[in-house]
Amino acid sequence: MLFSKACEYGIRATIYIAHQSKTDARASLKDIAKEIASPEAYTAKILQLLVKGNIINSTKGAWGGFSIDAKKCKKIKLQDIAFAIDGEKSYSTCVLGLKQCSEVHPCPVHEQFKGIKKELMWMLKSTDLHSMMNSIEEGSSCLKI
Numbered sequence: 001m002l003f004s005k006a007c008e009y010g011i012r013a014t015i016y017i018a019h020q021s022k023t024d025a026r027a028s029l030k031d032i033a034k035e036i037a038s039p040e041a042y043t044a045k046i047l048q049l050l051v052k053g054n055i056i057n058s059t060k061g062a063w064g065g066f067s068i069d070a071k072k073c074k075k076i077k078l079q080d081i082a083f084a085i086d087g088e089k090s091y092s093t094c095v096l097g098l099k100q101c102s103e104v105h106p107c108p109v110h111e112q113f114k115g116i117k118k119e120l121m122w123m124l125k126s127t128d129l130h131s132m133m134n135s136i137e138e139g140s141s142c143l144k145i
Helices: 005-021 029-036 040-052 080-084 110-127 129-138
Strands: 056-058 066-069
Touching: 005 029, 005 040, 005 066, 005 080, 005 129, 029 040, 029 066, 040 056, 040 080, 080 110, 080 129
Parallel strands: none
Antiparallel strands: 056 066
16 A cells, blocks of 8 residues: 555545636535545545645635635645645655664665655656646546446
């Protein structure tokens, strides 16, 4: 598993919110939770992290909900979403979870995973919200099974 469950939900929620925002609509917590198949309470916590990470906007009140400024979609990288939810540490720590793993004291898979980690970081830094949303809208990828 590459992402935590919370991060998976957060990425899917962000894509859904961005799609709704294209028509200037705000997405409700209930609609987001239903769309990403996540419990509402759990989804609310994830959305709080995304708001705190300046990924999405939250508007309170009768006409409130969650949105994303369309201009930001090309600037928001997958890395921004993942770090807002899981933190940077999740992608810089030992793959086996060993605290003492380092170049000096490597874990059994340290060398093999270095290349994978480098490619993972490149993918997180180079994939933007706009391209993820467009691939779904074009039908070249899906968000639901």
